[in-house]
Amino acid sequence: MQTAEMSCRYDLFDRGDGHIRVRFEGRMDAANAAFMVREIKDVLQARMPRSLTIDLQNVTYLDDFGALVLLEAKKMISDDVGHFSLENVGRDAQRILSVLNFDALGKKQVFSQKQRPNVFVRLGEGVLEHASDLKHMVSFVGSVCLSLLHVAVHPRSLRKDDLVLCMQRTGVDALPIVGLISFLLGLIMAFMSSVQLRQFGADIYVASLVSLAMTRELGPIMTAIIVAGRSGSAFAAEIATMKISEEVDALFTMGFDPTRFLVVPKVIAAVIVVPLLTLFSDVFAILGGLVVGMLTLDLTANAYMAQTIKTLTLFDVFLGVFKSAVFALLVSWVGCLRGFQVRGGAASVGRATTSAVVSGIFLIILFNSVFSVILRYWE
Amino acid sequence: MERQAVIEVRDLVAVYGGDVIIDSISFDVYAGEIFVVLGGSGCGKSTLLKHLIGLNRPRSGHVIVAGHDISHCDEQTYHTTLRKIGVLYQSGALLGSMTVAENVALPILEYTDLPQDAVNTLVEMKLSLVGLNGYEHHLPSEISGGMKKRAGLARAMALNPQILFFDEPSAGLDPVTSAELDQLILDLNRILGTTMVIVTHELQSIFTVAQRVIMLDKRTRGIIAEGDPIFLRDHSRNSFVRRFLNRELKVAES
Numbered sequence: 001m002q003t004a005e006m007s008c009r010y011d012l013f014d015r016g017d018g019h020i021r022v023r024f025e026g027r028m029d030a031a032n033a034a035f036m037v038r039e040i041k042d043v044l045q046a047r048m049p050r051s052l053t054i055d056l057q058n059v060t061y062l063d064d065f066g067a068l069v070l071l072e073a074k075k076m077i078s079d080d081v082g083h084f085s086l087e088n089v090g091r092d093a094q095r096i097l098s099v100l101n102f103d104a105l106g107k108k109q110v111f112s113q114k115q116r117p118n119v120f121v122r123l124g125e126g127v128l129e130h131a132s133d134l135k136h137m138v139s140f141v142g143s144v145c146l147s148l149l150h151v152a153v154h155p156r157s158l159r160k161d162d163l164v165l166c167m168q169r170t171g172v173d174a175l176p177i178v179g180l181i182s183f184l185l186g187l188i189m190a191f192m193s194s195v196q197l198r199q200f201g202a203d204i205y206v207a208s209l210v211s212l213a214m215t216r217e218l219g220p221i222m223t224a225i226i227v228a229g230r231s232g233s234a235f236a237a238e239i240a241t242m243k244i245s246e247e248v249d250a251l252f253t254m255g256f257d258p259t260r261f262l263v264v265p266k267v268i269a270a271v272i273v274v275p276l277l278t279l280f281s282d283v284f285a286i287l288g289g290l291v292v293g294m295l296t297l298d299l300t301a302n303a304y305m306a307q308t309i310k311t312l313t314l315f316d317v318f319l320g321v322f323k324s325a326v327f328a329l330l331v332s333w334v335g336c337l338r339g340f341q342v343r344g345g346a347a348s349v350g351r352a353t354t355s356a357v358v359s360g361i362f363l364i365i366l367f368n369s370v371f372s373v374i375l376r377y378w379e
Numbered sequence: 380m381e382r383q384a385v386i387e388v389r390d391l392v393a394v395y396g397g398d399v400i401i402d403s404i405s406f407d408v409y410a411g412e413i414f415v416v417l418g419g420s421g422c423g424k425s426t427l428l429k430h431l432i433g434l435n436r437p438r439s440g441h442v443i444v445a446g447h448d449i450s451h452c453d454e455q456t457y458h459t460t461l462r463k464i465g466v467l468y469q470s471g472a473l474l475g476s477m478t479v480a481e482n483v484a485l486p487i488l489e490y491t492d493l494p495q496d497a498v499n500t501l502v503e504m505k506l507s508l509v510g511l512n513g514y515e516h517h518l519p520s521e522i523s524g525g526m527k528k529r530a531g532l533a534r535a536m537a538l539n540p541q542i543l544f545f546d547e548p549s550a551g552l553d554p555v556t557s558a559e560l561d562q563l564i565l566d567l568n569r570i571l572g573t574t575m576v577i578v579t580h581e582l583q584s585i586f587t588v589a590q591r592v593i594m595l596d597k598r599t600r601g602i603i604a605e606g607d608p609i610f611l612r613d614h615s616r617n618s619f620v621r622r623f624l625n626r627e628l629k630v631a632e633s
Contacts, residue, residue, distance in 0.1 A: 345475025
């Protein structure tokens with residue numbers, strides 16, 4: 001005789017000829033099911049019964065967890081010749097067993113087998129996925145261009161409140177972090193280069209290096225990366241959530257063009273504020289360099305700034321600003337695109353956001369390389 | 380015979396966004412019954428439900444669920460109580476990244492140490508109880524609203540809780556699906572003896588499933604009627620209750 005930890009127990013009668021009788025008593029419910037399943041499996045496995053009779057006469061309560069215990073017992077008899085029967089099944093127990101369709105249970109696999117398809121299937125899937133992604137991208141380029149064109153022709157259709165809000169969120173709110181990072185970047189660059197340049201007595205060229213590197217390359221890139229992380233992700237998450245909760249569909253059926261309504265203000269705002277942020281970034285980086293120059297290189301502020309101005313041309317500044325405008329366009333465009341591409345639930349919003357930032361940064365670097373190559377041959 | 384109360388609410392004062400929505404109400408829910416909380420929009424039905432399952436704490440008063448005062452208890456006791464209740468949220472609240480079967484298996488795997496193949500069978504049983512055989516491998520986004528609710532119900536009753544709470548079970552369902560869900564609630568109540576607490580304003584469901592109702596009112600912020608819904612519909616002394624249950628417009632009052 002065995003007792004379960006709670007309120008269920010059972011007696012086992014083994015006549016020695018392979019016929020086993022088990023009599024359950026008490027409540028067969030969720031509280032003791034795990035214990036009973038393990039018990040009954042151990043006991044029956046050792047005996048290898050040919051037939052099994054289960055007596056439920058003294059069972060006071062049986063639910064689906066209890067039925068599970070019976071089923072696990074049933075699985076223990078050798079399949080072909082084995083005989084399984086239930087005795088003295090109460091009315092309540094009978095009802096639940098019939099609702100559960102007890103005789104047919106336990107044959108199905110309810111969890112998905114997580115098996116990777118072979119390499120060709122995966123390759124094919126990958127190609128199809130990227131093809132549809134590309135198609136989506138191209139059509140979204142077209143859609144954004146058309147919307148921008150429409151707004152250019154009908155300026156009144158631009159949602160100005162949204163535009164101002166987006167400008168604030170993308171630009172003004174990002175200023176502290178852009179300023180801080182650029183300042184530190186200028187500081188680091190000046191430090192690193194001063195160690196080298198000092199050996200040649202060329203301290204003053206720290207100013208040239210910092211200002212040129214920042215305005216032409218690093219300023220636009222750093223600013224755009226920060227904007228991709230702050231705003232590109234926000235655009236994607238906002239649009240993705242709207243898409244999932246059918247707000248995008250609602251806009252469409254109200255006769256709005258979702259691209260014009262949601263994307264255009266964001267893109268225009270980004271293209272206006274990111275170049276401004278880049279200019280601020282340049283100034284802060286030069287300040288960072290100046291601090292290092294004054295404190296460790298004994299340069300005067302005058303000399304440092306004079307060297308900076310001598311180095312920089314208006315072309316450099318404009319080039320930086322132009323590049324950052326392009327980056328802003330790319331980052332905001334890809335952020336919105338990823339938002340619209342979302343399908344499914346909460347997890348896909350996360351994926352869209354990640355993808356927005358990653359694609360944004362990739363596009364920034366890609367286009368920067370393109371600019372470098374073009375300039376190399378142009379200048 | 381004295382019926383055993385599984386939920387006791389005493390002098391509950393509930394606030395929502397700073398406003399007192401429910402002002403000092405008391406009622407009991409007895410073991411094994413189907414109990415319906417009804418009332419017009421904005422009367423605090425959902426707020427009351429959130430207090431009953433402990434998501435919100437009352438401003439004052441007591442909510443005693445399965446013997447534990449969940450309005451004034453420590454984290455440990457609350458978690459013990461949570462094992463005895465199941466909640467079906469309005470749209471099922473299935474986790475979108477898991478299949479239907481995985482959603483149902485989640486609490487079973489967490490709170491029991493059944494072997495894997497037994498969990499497999501149990502999930503199969505739960506899904507057949509709610510009539511979702513064949514949808515084990517579907518993701519929540521691939522099934523209809525009614526199916527999501529049934530899958531949510533299978534998950535809510537995965538551990539055979541003593542009490543099941545339903546938030547607007549018929550919301551957003553077509554009449555047939557809604558009637559099927561009502562029948563399912565009745566069946567589960569009969570077969571497993573689970574106590575059901577349902578928050579709804581769907582009259583058809585109320586008359587089908589409810590054994591006892593309380594009706595909340597926005598104006599008085601309290602209970603204005605309690606009892607058998609059909610009796611209340613025909614004989615309540617409060618004209619608003621009769622009107623609500625007969626689905627009459629205000630002008631029809633004579």
